[in-house]
Amino acid sequence: MSHANYQLWVRRSGYLTLLTALVIVALKLTAAIMTNAASALASFMDALLDVLVSTLNFIALRYALKPADQEHRFGHGKAEAIMALFQAAFLTGAAVLLLYQGVSRYFSPEPVGALNSGILLTFICTGLTLMLVLVQRWIIKKTSSLAVKADSAHYSGDVLLNLSVIAALWLVNNSVLWADAVMTALIALYLLWTAWQLALESLRHLLDEELTDSERTQIVDVLHQLPEVYGVDQLKTRQAGIKVFVQLRLLLSDQLSLLHAHDIVDQAEHKVAALFRDADVIIHADPVSVVPVPEYPKTQTKTGSQP
Incomplete structure (x- = not known):
C-alpha cells in the first residue's frame, strides 16, 4: 500500500471512530442516568474515555503521518506508539476508579431503576460498536496501523463489556442485586488487562524492539537467494508506526569490483524492502574474508571460500 493510501484509510478510520464514539457516549450517558x-x-x-482517546489518537495520527523532515530524518511514526502509551495510562486510571466504585456498591448498594430501557440502549450501543470493530479490522488488514489497532482493541472489548452490562442489568431486574457491583469490578479488571497489553505493544515500538523471528528469517532467506551472497551479518531491525527499518552487512566475494558489489547491494535492498509495506533498508557490503563467521552464514556454501 502506498503512503498516500495509508494516510487516507487511517484518517477515515479516525473520523468514523470519533463519530461512532460520540453517539455511543450519548446513549450510555442516558442509560446511566436512567438506571x-x-x-x-x-x-x-x-x-x-474512548472519545477522549480517539480524539487524541486523531491528532497524533495527523502528526505521525507527516513525512520525514530535517529534524526527524526517520519520520514521525513513533507518535502512534506514544499515543497508545497514553491510552494505556488513561485506561489504567479509569479502571482503578471503576474498581473502587464496584467495591463500594457491593458493600453499600444504591437503588436502581428503568432497567429495561437501560438494556435496550446498551443493545443499540453493542450493534454500533460491532459495526465499528468490523470496519476497523478491515482497515487494519490494509494498513497495519498501530493506532487503529489500539482503537480496535478498545472497541472489541467494548462488545463484550456491553453484553456484560446487559447481563448485569437483567440479573438486577431479577433481584440478583450484587450482580451490578460484581460486573463493574470485572469491567475494571478487564480494562487493566487491556491497558497492560497496549502498554507492552507501545513500548515494543518506542524501545526499538526487533521484528519477530519469522520476519527476520524472511529477510535472511530472501538475501540468501542471491547467488553472490556468502552470508548476512549484524542484522538490526525496528519499527516506528507503519515504517520498518532494516540494516545489515552483506558478505560478498573479495574479488568483486566495487561497481558489481554496488549492484548486488541495490538488488538486495529492493528485495528486502518488498517484504514490507513501507521499509527503509540500509545494506553495507563487506568482503567475506573480513567476517569469517557471520551471524547468518549461507548454508549451501563454505563460509569464507572464494568463487
Whole structure:
C-alpha cells in the first residue's frame, strides 16, 4: 500500500471512530442516568474515555503521518506508539476508579431503576460498536496501523463489556442485586488487562524492539537467494508506526569490483524492502574474508571460500 493510501484509510478510520464514539457516549450517558446502575456508569466512563482517546489518537495520527523532515530524518511514526502509551495510562486510571466504585456498591448498594430501557440502549450501543470493530479490522488488514489497532482493541472489548452490562442489568431486574457491583469490578479488571497489553505493544515500538523471528528469517532467506551472497551479518531491525527499518552487512566475494558489489547491494535492498509495506533498508557490503563467521552464514556454501 502506498503512503498516500495509508494516510487516507487511517484518517477515515479516525473520523468514523470519533463519530461512532460520540453517539455511543450519548446513549450510555442516558442509560446511566436512567438506571443509576454502577455497571451502566462504568460502561459510560469507558465510552467517554474512548472519545477522549480517539480524539487524541486523531491528532497524533495527523502528526505521525507527516513525512520525514530535517529534524526527524526517520519520520514521525513513533507518535502512534506514544499515543497508545497514553491510552494505556488513561485506561489504567479509569479502571482503578471503576474498581473502587464496584467495591463500594457491593458493600453499600444504591437503588436502581428503568432497567429495561437501560438494556435496550446498551443493545443499540453493542450493534454500533460491532459495526465499528468490523470496519476497523478491515482497515487494519490494509494498513497495519498501530493506532487503529489500539482503537480496535478498545472497541472489541467494548462488545463484550456491553453484553456484560446487559447481563448485569437483567440479573438486577431479577433481584440478583450484587450482580451490578460484581460486573463493574470485572469491567475494571478487564480494562487493566487491556491497558497492560497496549502498554507492552507501545513500548515494543518506542524501545526499538526487533521484528519477530519469522520476519527476520524472511529477510535472511530472501538475501540468501542471491547467488553472490556468502552470508548476512549484524542484522538490526525496528519499527516506528507503519515504517520498518532494516540494516545489515552483506558478505560478498573479495574479488568483486566495487561497481558489481554496488549492484548486488541495490538488488538486495529492493528485495528486502518488498517484504514490507513501507521499509527503509540500509545494506553495507563487506568482503567475506573480513567476517569469517557471520551471524547468518549461507548454508549451501563454505563460509569464507572464494568463487
